[in-house]
Amino acid sequence: MYTNYLGELSKSLLFDNIQREHLADLLGCLKPTISSYKKNDYLIIADEEFKSLGIVLKGRVAVFKDNAAGRRVMISLLSKGDMFGEMLAFSKQKKWPATVEAQENCEILFLAKEKIIDECRNVCPWHKTLIENMLRIISERALMLNKRVEYLSITGMRGKISTFLLEQFKEAGTPTFTLPMNRNDLASYLNVSRPSMSREMSKMRDEGVIDFHLSSVKILNPEALRGMVE
Amino acid sequence: MYTNYLGELSKSLLFDNIQREHLADLLGCLKPTISSYKKNDYLIIADEEFKSLGIVLKGRVAVFKDNAAGRRVMISLLSKGDMFGEMLAFSKQKKWPATVEAQENCEILFLAKEKIIDECRNVCPWHKTLIENMLRIISERALMLNKRVEYLSITGMRGKISTFLLEQFKEAGTPTFTLPMNRNDLASYLNVSRPSMSREMSKMRDEGVIDFHLSSVKILNPEALRGMVE
DNA sequence: AGTGTTCTGTAGCCACGGCTACAAAAAATA
DNA sequence: TATTTTTTGTAGCCGTGGCTACAGAACACT
Structure with missing residues (x-):
């Protein structure tokens, strides 16, 4: 059977x-x-x-x-x-x-x-x-x-993104790491819209806090990122 | 011991x-x-x-x-x-x-x-x-x-409130019931701000969908409420 | 290499909802 | 009953972020 x-x-x-x-x-x-x-x-x-x-x-x-x-x-x-x-x-x-x-x-x-x-x-x-x-x-x-x-309770796009990235950073151990999902899945995991999330990530790149290309992300300024958590 | x-x-x-x-x-x-x-x-x-x-x-x-x-x-x-x-x-x-x-x-x-x-x-x-x-x-x-x-994933104040009220309605069995928490706790459970939630509830009352006084709520138009879920 | 498909970044519009502030009602305490 | 504390409703301001739309990049398939 x-x-x-x-x-x-x-x-x-x-x-x-x-x-x-x-x-x-x-x-x-x-x-x-x-x-x-x-x-x-x-x-x-x-x-x-x-x-x-x-x-x-x-x-x-x-x-x-x-x-x-x-x-x-x-x-x-x-x-x-x-x-x-x-x-x-x-x-x-x-x-x-x-x-x-x-x-x-x-x-x-x-x-x-x-x-x-x-x-x-x-x-x-x-x-x-x-x-x-x-x-x-x-x-x-x-x-x-x-x-x-916990993620869903965070108010504010910045808070969600930075908390998530800091957690990935901690997990990876290195400032450069690969995101475990694509933008769509990440957006719906955080319960935000994909374009809004991309927009904010780009802003954060412009400000020199992070850098990224597709699923590869690099944390440039961890301290600044931590300041964005709330 | x-x-x-x-x-x-x-x-x-x-x-x-x-x-x-x-x-x-x-x-x-x-x-x-x-x-x-x-x-x-x-x-x-x-x-x-x-x-x-x-x-x-x-x-x-x-x-x-x-x-x-x-x-x-x-x-x-x-x-x-x-x-x-x-x-x-x-x-x-x-x-x-x-x-x-x-x-x-x-x-x-x-x-x-x-x-x-x-x-x-x-x-x-x-x-x-x-x-x-x-x-x-x-x-x-x-x-x-x-x-x-599930609640936190609902986008939109109306969606959260109406989903919550419908669930309470279903649980109570009667269109009139008592909310299990005060406004503050309900707002933070749904992860919204208390004044915004009150504002929206008042609007829904103005529209004749629900009625309420403090913690006592009455569902006037369940169908309309269901239409507000998404 | 060529084609179709999925994924990503960017732009602009504007409504939803967060926030502060305050007053009235209700509840707790005296 | 009087007084304090908590809870609730309401108003107005304005920033965040949702949405649609599109173009280019990356990827898959043949």
């Missing part, structure tokens, strides 16, 4: 640190179901009852959210190895907050939420690793969201 | 569904440490190595973050029963991202991160409940952050 996918699954974060040969045992204990979907099929419709979390085995799926006006906004695009619904599995929330749609023909593994914690704690030693992985995945996602909120 | 606090701890979310009489056993197995701090003492300084998560037993503590410009911003204010550092305990991140300071004289229980998962899985049956609680707490926090990001 899922034997074809053992190799793929063992690369997934949820099954990290679990040997491929033990994975089969663990799956035997988790008893997942596998479903196939055709392009444009809905895997999940918002407000449906949550029963199990999903892992993409093959193909790509899109997570959407319909806002109150009825327009659908894409939240994320998932492919092989990615998981969805992991936060719902452990919260009190009972309904899916989003809609999930197949972008291509795909196969999805579903894991019932009760199986993840409740079963075979003593019998199956890999379960402990599974729980650890789950805690790590959710915690890390929460930390990412936290950082995102 | 912590026997004085058993009653308090059993009310904490982390120890939910654990009988007070079993809590003592569990704590014996978790081997927490308890420290006292005076007003203005630092419990944690940002960038220190993370070793254990904390639970406030007595007093109040403030979580701060210093932005790149050096200005400190309060993230949250914690009191009896509140926990901090729970996301760090399970992520790969090794350093505290924030500073924690005592607002009053207080007592804090610290729980080493290894103890939470690694120990006594088979011996101590309450451990399973503890892990479940932890997963629930972190998942719920992630969901809250997710919702926060």
Whole structure:
């Protein structure tokens, strides 16, 4: 059944640190179901009852959210190895907050939420690793969201740009580094418009604080940049 | 040692569904440490190595973050029963991202991160409940952050206000309901300025879409409100 | 090299919303 | 009831940044 996918699954974060040969045992204990979907099929419709979390085995799926006006906004695009619904599995929330749609023909593994914690704690030693992985995945996602909120809470284009660049600078260690996204993605990450962001970056270049060409950026005056944070 | 606090701890979310009489056993197995701090003492300084998560037993503590410009911003204010550092305990991140300071004289229980998962899985049956609680707490926090990001990503005052009111409306079930925060808190939750928000709400009242007096709000025209979401 | 596609920088217009300031209402304290 | 403190509504000023539009650069594809 899922034997074809053992190799793929063992690369997934949820099954990290679990040997491929033990994975089969663990799956035997988790008893997942596998479903196939055709392009444009809905895997999940918002407000449906949550029963199990999903892992993409093959193909790509899109997570959407319909806002109150009825327009659908894409939240994320998932492919092989990615998981969805992991936060719902452990919260009190009972309904899916989003809609999930197949972008291509795909196969999805579903894991019932009760199986993840409740079963075979003593019998199956890999379960402990599974729980650890789950805690790590959710915690890390929460930390990412936290950082995102920080960026979004900054008022002012300058503040956002300089905070972001300083963080990249700190991470890279060197004053010259490559941006991890293109202008469009960066703009929507910071929730500003792309042209406005470009305009401001150019101003900052004119002022001699930074220099850049496409995705390559150089911090010329870190102190001045820090002064622009607020 | 912590026997004085058993009653308090059993009310904490982390120890939910654990009988007070079993809590003592569990704590014996978790081997927490308890420290006292005076007003203005630092419990944690940002960038220190993370070793254990904390639970406030007595007093109040403030979580701060210093932005790149050096200005400190309060993230949250914690009191009896509140926990901090729970996301760090399970992520790969090794350093505290924030500073924690005592607002009053207080007592804090610290729980080493290894103890939470690694120990006594088979011996101590309450451990399973503890892990479940932890997963629930972190998942719920992630969901809250997710919702926060959604609000912050809405461009336009109208969009934010109407989305928020529609959500409250849905939650309440009735067109008349009470706002869960005052204007200041709501404004900073939506990351807008308080006067601008008030101005826009008044406009919406003039247009006959909503009515309100202080914290009491009435939705007069839900359809029109939905049209303002984007 | 040639073509189409995506990405980036730049310009100009103008509305949204931030900010300060103040007064009235409500709530807390005495 | 009187007094202080907090919360809320309103006004006016004006800068920030969103938006459309376009041209040139970079990239992908053949």
